[in-house]
Amino acid sequence: MVEVLKFTFIETDLDAIALSQGRIALLVPLEGNLGQEARRVNRLTKGAVERMRTAKAETAKLGDVVTLAWPAGMAAEAVDIVFLPRRCSVDEARKAGAAMAKRRGSAALLMLAGNQSKAAEIVAGVAMRDYGFDQHKTAESAEDARSVTVMSNRPAENEVAAAPLLAVAEGVFFTRDLVNEPANVLTTTDFANRLVALKSYGLDVEVLEEDKLAELGMGALLSVGEGSDSPSKVVVMTWNGAEDASAPLALVGKGVVFDTGGISLKPAAGMEDMTMDMGGAGVVAGAMKALALRKAKANVVGLVGLVENMPSGSATRPGDVVASMKGDTIEVINTDAEGRLVLCDVMHYAQERFKPAGMVDLATLTGAVIIGLGHENAGVFSNDDAFCNGFLKAAEAEGEGAWRLPLGKGYADQLKSRIADVKNVGGRPAGSITAAEFLHRFVAKDMPWIHLDIAGVASVKGETALAPKGATGWGVMALSRLVADKFEV
Template sequence: MVKPVTFTFQDVNIDEISTFAGRVAVLVTSDGRMDNAARRVNRLTKGAIARMIEDGLKAGDARVLAYPVGMAAEAVDVICLEKRATQDEARAAGVALAKTRGAANILACLGNHSKADQVILGLALRDYGFDAHKTATPDEDARAITVMATKPDLIREKSEPYLAMAEGAFFTRDLVNEPANVLTTESFADRLVAMADIGLEVEVLEEDKLAELGMGALLSVGQGSDSPSKVVVMKWLGGNAGEAPLALVGKGVVFDTGGISLKPAAGMEDMTMDMGGAGVVAGTMRALALRKAKANVIGLVGLVENMPSGNATRPGDVVTSMKGDTIEVINTDAEGRLVLCDVMHYAQETFQPAAMIDLATLTGAIIIGLGHENAGVFSNDDGFAKSFLKAAEAEGEGAWQMPIGKAYADQLKSRIADVKNVGGRAAGSITAAEFLHRFVQDGTPWIHIDIAGVASTKTDTKYAPKGASGWGVLALNRLVADQFEVTEE
């Protein structure tokens, strides 16, 4: 997997700044204040930084001084960051630094800035490139970053949980970016099993077990493919023993042709990202394990491939869910909800969670409604929804609450079964949420998050280059920290 850039932390060494051969980054403020490192660079470059500030350097600006006279560095990156910068401003400074760096090592002179850890997180999140299938081998040694600070051990300690979050986001991005001939249901499961090395308990439920459990809805989606359907359960039990966990459930359709309701050819290559919900769950579980979160969280993902074949489910077929409800399949391209409904039921029956969140690249309709700026949030518990929305806002991940209700559920009435899997074009993302709502047990706070518009984008996002964004890992990690972690008295 793509690993976040390597950081080392050291005391401020003014003499080293002039001899460093990569890129040197310094922080200044818009009113011209410089710390010792910036003043040293300013003297070495005969006042170049002061001239930048006089030229109108504003908070958030990033300027590059290439091949500075008097220094061994190939460039100096001058980042304008106020002393009392917000979290977002500090992360943006790190993002700006990541965009300028190229392939060079960086000496980041962060001094005693109070938000140094947030600068580091922004840098780590943006310093990503998916090169797994390019023949040129990236030079990992050229990606090292040395952080020069007045209290390096403290900055290291404060940064460690943020770097765990970055690694979780990278894991999600890697999964979403992988082509479907590489990320099969089997190789996806193998990557999750390997996370036992970082302390997760991982169990894989194979097709025979899924059939025994009665997961007819999930199995109907994958029956046209040669790739076996699976459910992978990841446990992180870092909270109080016996305390009800938070359940995270992800849709993992490793490739979605639409099945017999075949999608148009144009754009079908993007359906490698239809396992984005499972990717977010996996990345979040990785982050929680790496930072040793004091919470009980169960991550469950349904892994299938939706292919047309002589064995594939047909429009008009009736399948039976694990809950026992019969489902008329009107459109085989509305398959994600069939996967999720069985995994959600299993999660509740097996773990009796305190709350449950499902994530899925579920509908194109949510993109029509919210574009690529916000995920759609649907919930049976407004208080729980507000907690998530607060966490998403705090982490800069766009989310917007959408309605649910009986009128939308009525669109799913079937003539021949208990329910049908689509409710027509009107309010498509809401009727999809109402289909899932049917499988939420009374008393379980639940959130459904439709990430179809935010999981992978054609342009850069706040913290990621175009492609897989890793959206959701930061927000879910924050929600766990705010609402589900054991507090020390």
């Protein structure tokens, strides 16, 4: 498990700056007067900070870092000058912190927080970007110092403000770890065991095994795992943080730990990426951990369906008809459209058991959403404008791209089956929308619902502002903010 950096907040000590060893990150405004920490470093380095700022005045961009190596007059091995607008947004502050983290390497970092109003957000940016998944590498690497000291004139205030952001970072890291793990390690059983371990944070965790799923009638979910030796499971995580017994928000995640496509076998090229097909369940798990760590004053339940989609003599075939927990029969046209079969049963169970105030499902559901939105935005679908707008506002505030796409009867009609109540695919046109309409069928009429297709954002080939290439943890921040904005009392 990759650990989030530990931060120590101390009062600004101008005399100690000259004696500080390791690496120093110094926030410098692009305009106006230097802060007291920057003025001190400027004096110690005989005006180098001001000269650098002047030289960069016309060309400096957010996140630009200039390094003074072994600066004269100081004990530090390097001073990283990070340029930042004096009046910066949350997103700009986090990106500045991320720029610091990228230069940190394996050295401890002393951050001089010149921008006091956004110090906590800068800390969050440092924490989010300081991630590397190397658990399966055997080569020796330099020991990574997992601590940062933040020097500011309001350390207690900064520490309090940063605490919930760092709790969310813990959730993001948990999601990234899960999504990055290979499928021979993260089996359905291993995944479930990692979620059971979340009990130590105050979550109630229950694992439903195959016999219980069969008793409940989850024929759609069970059909996906028929060809695998790994047992299908549903894990229920409950956080009761509200003072009353109000109806919870339900978060539902697709957890296909590996997706071969089943009998409708995927092409070999790129199949190794299907270790991330449990990304929706990973986000739900990370969000639940974050809510528990920051002691969210809300009731939230997270449910994930864990399966493996493999071809074998016992695997579900194209043309088979399976029965969902709701009672609807489903003609399986393509066994590679399996995520919706998992979700429909778990969503129905969530509504039947918990009577939630709202429901959000997340899944790496369709390649079609990548064609439409690329890797910049998740696809958002909803039957409730107010609920959806609340999520979109939360995602925008957290810098997580999300774009709403339509629903409608015309799309649902593409799913009509000749021999069953519904078929699991509606053809190539509007593939991400027809997938959403399939799920819509399993949502009660009075249930506020959001479907998030995260196929393009869960894991990416290049680095993002707050993450290296690979798993991003997209959605944990937005869901935590949604809970804070709409469900905490």
